[in-house]
Amino acid sequence: MRVPADAEQIIEKLNEHGFEAYVVGGCVRDSLLGKEPEDWDITTSAKPGEVKAIFSRTIDTGIQHGTVTVMLNRQGYEVTTYRVDGEYEDGRHPKSVDFTTSLLEDLKRRDFTINAMAYNGREGLVDAFGGMEDLENRVIRCVGSAVNRFTEDALRILRAVRFSAQLDFRIEDETYEAISLIAPNLEKVSKERIATELTKLLLSGHPEKMKRVSDTGASRYISEPFFKAAVLSKGELRPLGCLPAVKYMRWAGCLRREQGETAADILRDLKMDCDTMDRVKILVSRWRTPIAAEKPAIRRVMNQIPGDLFDSLLCFQEVFAGEVGEGYGETLKMVKTLAEEIREAGDPVNLKELAVDGRDLMAAGMNPGPALGKTLNALMEQVLERPECNERAYLLRAAGLKNGIKES
Template identity: 50%
Template sequence: MIITLPEKVNYIIEELMSHGFEGYAVGGCVRDSLLGRIPGDWDITTSANPYEVKQIFPRTIDTGIKHGTVTVMLGKEGFEVTTYRLDGEYEDNRHPKQVEYTKNLVEDLKRRDFTINAMAYNAKDGLVDEFDGLKDLQENRIRCVGSADQRFEEDALRILRAVRFSAQLNFTIEEETLAAIRIKALNLRNISAERIREELNKLLLSNHPEKIMIAYETGLTKVILPEFDQMLVTSLQSPYQQPNVAEYTLEVLRYFVEKLSKNIEDKKQQLIYRWAILLHDVAKTEVKAADSHMKKHTMELNDKGAIMAKTILRRLKFDNETIESVTKLVSYHNFRFGSSKEDIRRATNLIGEKYMPMLFVIRECAIEGMNSKVKEEMVKILNQAKKLYYEIIEDGECVSLKMLAVNGKDLIEQGFESGKNIGLLLQQLLEMVIVDPTLNTKEQLLRIAKNQL
């Protein structure tokens, strides 16, 4: 089994070995290489202690020297080099009280989470695979190194990592490992929201986000995303194809992943879309339909959905931009577009130019889960709205105050008194321009302001 190591990784390993130490690429980079994937980064493990590593290489950074890790800098690239170690007793289901260095590679590999992450490689010795990680890779299996109970008791985040790897690699979780996940699920309460968020993000960004069902079946979502459990017991009626909110949501997410996600290169945008889709109908768990007051029901669903989405994302410690974007899309996900350009200009002014194209994507995905009778008409309405929107944008028609041909300074220079009335006046002018875009010239708007307002 031959892995082609990057030149700089091979150089670090050879330098370690030339000084009498062992050195190997280890963990995820070995796993990904064996799968034919391009590793995101390369980790190196060695029998040299951190201070010996620092003596060998001229430029290093003490990134985690307390736990045996230094970063070796080669040019502008950094490579983490970690000493073989034994973990002491874990005190919080996450961190060992202390670490102890060892000269034995297998002892270091023994403390790792899953067999597919417990392989090491260098060009001299080839693949070191004491726990049959290669076999598990070949058989598409996630299995803990040694006792699954012990691995999850040591670090509860591994519980969620198992599900995440299952989604990223489309692997099954081995039975003993799965049983231990069920037993240890409540230990996730000891893991920080930030760590939970990052694992959920990676799961959602995978090609198989539907694997979140494993998290539900093993009791993880009850701890980290209880709203999803409620979605599974909230039934749906016509015009939906699926029996409950969660199954419908996962069908919508599947459509996005398979049909639309390839066009979105930015990772943050991908996350915004995927979280918006996951949460777009979360309020259906609390807001029941009232056939005689459908408009009121829709407004309540929008408002409640936005509140619930914001609550979930804040709980998971997301950044403000992501919270704002997801909340906005959830709030307007079932917005009813009109059929005229004026309708679309009003919608754009209300929702925002930034969000209109994103909303079209969310709507397209949501419609996919409807039955064929309503789907055709809804697709027709959506396509018409998109056509009109892009015509408006191409023609540069005014849809916001920033696009208005006059501003507050212009009005003050014409003798209008500064203050809140200026803002009201600009809103009135914008309203006129939304109705008739041809009015959006400085000359006409100033004349209207003087003569009529």
């Protein structure tokens, strides 16, 4: 296994001070799978205060959980003290976090065997729970008793499904059975944590595994409105994988049968961020309407749908072209070509690009007020139809104004 030089350096420095240290969890799993890990987490016998004393630049990321971020060459590495999670009082938070000096104890608290491996250059791989074998057999299995692990933290149920979707792994039988059994505990898990896992599932290579969440009966305890509204057959979910791995696009794909407003309400209930909610709402309300393959119509859509969302809309319609209408895929190809021409020509498609603004109209004698906005919109409409009209003098004339003097 190849550990980046910086992480190696942190481990060595901890060793020099008499502490154990390993890379652990997701990064070990991913590099064993031949994937580049997103971040390298380090687990150590050093207490947070000791870690802070050793490294010159650190951030208190989650001191109460034993996590300190060590900054090295502008990169942050999370260094966490070996810990055992205390009893979970509400299936949500461990009552207490106790530090330990045993790596094994720390590995034992982790959710799945494939996430419970550690590595360093001196000792090689520490795999106490058969994680390597499960990686080879492509299996998600809890560390220890699945029922107990899900009872401690029900979010692990969704993590199991999410990892099975990201890695395309099977969920081992005992683990799968425990999911159905403990699913009611998901009611106690915060919506934010749930939404994070569902988003990761949707962004994975196998979004169709969302179906598994309802198959296990877990959906009832997560968000009934979402699972009622979402497309859930494999055939309908699979095309989601053809959408770019962009959060709002995948959620919109899932909710594409809904009204925009309802989709937004469902996401609000899942404590989704406003930007995602707004974008999903626009896509979901707009995608079913075909766009005509003619420039004025395309410019109008560009005018209604801000910036990059227009491209997302085309992309969305492309994936679900068959659902928009028969033969729409062909129309869409022409729409794309024409949209490119519109952009190359720099045709004005929004008020900012109009050759006159409110101040111009007022300087030309118009009074401020609603009529002014109406006039601007009417001029915009003309320019969307005929971009060559986007000329100051022409537009002022068209508005019944002339070079600063209101025509009588």
